[in-house]
Amino acid sequence: MAYLSSVIDPGAKPQRAGGAGGAAEEALATTEATNAGPQHIFGAEMMSSLFASAQSVTGVAPILQVEPFKMQGLVTIPLQLDVIVFSKRSSPLVSALDCLQAQLLNQIQQLARQFPPTLTAATAASLRPVACVLQPPPLLLPLTTTYLLTSSDDDTEPSGRAARELLHKRLALPTDRPLLRSTFAMGDATTEIGTPIPGLLRDVHLSLPLSGMKGGTTSCVQGSYEYFHYMQWTGNGQLPKSYDDAGWGCAYRSLMSIVSWFRLQQYTKFPNPTHYEIQKRLVDHCGQSADELLGKKLWLGSQDLALFLDHALGVTCKILECPTGDDVSANGRVLAHHFETQGTPVMIGGGQLAFTLIGVDFNDRSGEVRFLIMDPHYTGVDEIAQICPKWVGWKAPDSVTHLGTKLFQRDTYYNLCLPQRPRAV
Numbered sequence: 001m002a003y004l005s006s007v008i009d010p011g012a013k014p015q016r017a018g019g020a021g022g023a024a025e026e027a028l029a030t031t032e033a034t035n036a037g038p039q040h041i042f043g044a045e046m047m048s049s050l051f052a053s054a055q056s057v058t059g060v061a062p063i064l065q066v067e068p069f070k071m072q073g074l075v076t077i078p079l080q081l082d083v084i085v086f087s088k089r090s091s092p093l094v095s096a097l098d099c100l101q102a103q104l105l106n107q108i109q110q111l112a113r114q115f116p117p118t119l120t121a122a123t124a125a126s127l128r129p130v131a132c133v134l135q136p137p138p139l140l141l142p143l144t145t146t147y148l149l150t151s152s153d154d155d156t157e158p159s160g161r162a163a164r165e166l167l168h169k170r171l172a173l174p175t176d177r178p179l180l181r182s183t184f185a186m187g188d189a190t191t192e193i194g195t196p197i198p199g200l201l202r203d204v205h206l207s208l209p210l211s212g213m214k215g216g217t218t219s220c221v222q223g224s225y226e227y228f229h230y231m232q233w234t235g236n237g238q239l240p241k242s243y244d245d246a247g248w249g250c251a252y253r254s255l256m257s258i259v260s261w262f263r264l265q266q267y268t269k270f271p272n273p274t275h276y277e278i279q280k281r282l283v284d285h286c287g288q289s290a291d292e293l294l295g296k297k298l299w300l301g302s303q304d305l306a307l308f309l310d311h312a313l314g315v316t317c318k319i320l321e322c323p324t325g326d327d328v329s330a331n332g333r334v335l336a337h338h339f340e341t342q343g344t345p346v347m348i349g350g351g352q353l354a355f356t357l358i359g360v361d362f363n364d365r366s367g368e369v370r371f372l373i374m375d376p377h378y379t380g381v382d383e384i385a386q387i388c389p390k391w392v393g394w395k396a397p398d399s400v401t402h403l404g405t406k407l408f409q410r411d412t413y414y415n416l417c418l419p420q421r422p423r424a425v
Helices: 093-114 121-125 158-170 250-264 275-285 302-313 325-330 332-341
Strands: 002-008 040-048 063-068 127-134 143-150 217-220 317-322 346-350 353-362 369-374 392-395 414-419
Touching: 093 127, 093 143, 121 127, 143 158, 217 332, 250 275, 250 302, 250 346, 250 353, 275 302, 302 317, 302 346, 302 414, 317 325, 325 414, 332 353
Parallel strands: none
Antiparallel strands: 002 040, 040 063, 127 143, 217 353, 317 414, 346 353, 346 414, 353 369, 369 392
């Protein structure tokens, strides 16, 4: 027997419902509110035989049931649904729409199963049920999943962590990086990772040859980053003109490159900060002096970058102290381990200069090392031919900088800021 039931609000307009399989009969229950009397629920049930023989079909009258309509206890929850369906080009449109309808109903059922047994209006207001389409880099095809999140969640969506961890294991995805958060859903313009500055270059080192050092093992930054340097725009496009920070803004630009790595790896949606925003956060939240820093053309050090990353992104950093330039080279093994396990860009601060380190080539027998330096002191146009290998390239410890000094000098104290990859999904 085929069964079709509907519950209708008499104040609503008549609606017609058809099954995805194209059933022979349709049930329509309507009523008119001719007076201001109490509302009722009208339930209509139509029973029909499914026997193949038309002669065996016996007409059955509809069964009409009327009962008072009680508004109290009614809880309304908005559902965010999103699906992808695949259909052959030769298939009729109605076939694709039937498939779409079935998948949307399936998502509603999945979300309904996640609701608590007893649901009050207060509880419902705190919930954010979502369905999203995701395609993390290792997967060739997108997947659809549902989460019952809470409205108090931040970008890390802690209420959905258990569900994501289970999904990561089922799909054999890495369990140390976020790939399946709803904030990374496809088709949402607010989650698209755009470039904050027109013409900004990404992954500049990929055009470089090997360092040329014999017997070494190359360890580089894992994932994408953006190359920030002097005289570019500052911030996320709110100041669309060249910002003159030549001579003092190298650490700021190195910080922007590091922030871009966390953004492009989808650990955060934190936008590229302006120089002033960096200073303001250090003053308001990290104990820096407003009189000495805010609005001033003042250098930043590795410790400043670590404080900013901790407060703005929740990223912890290790500080590698090197009393001399020779100590930077002596830590080649430590730096290689960092890129192999963390894979984040490193800021190097010493003397008047700051650089971004994005890789090392280390010979574990001789201790010889080459450094893949991304130099923020460049002031020209964003063209690979102008940048590589002078401003982004492999350097020896005694390579000459734009100031005519050695890259790492024996009489200079260096601090290296090593951001740690958050272990979260």
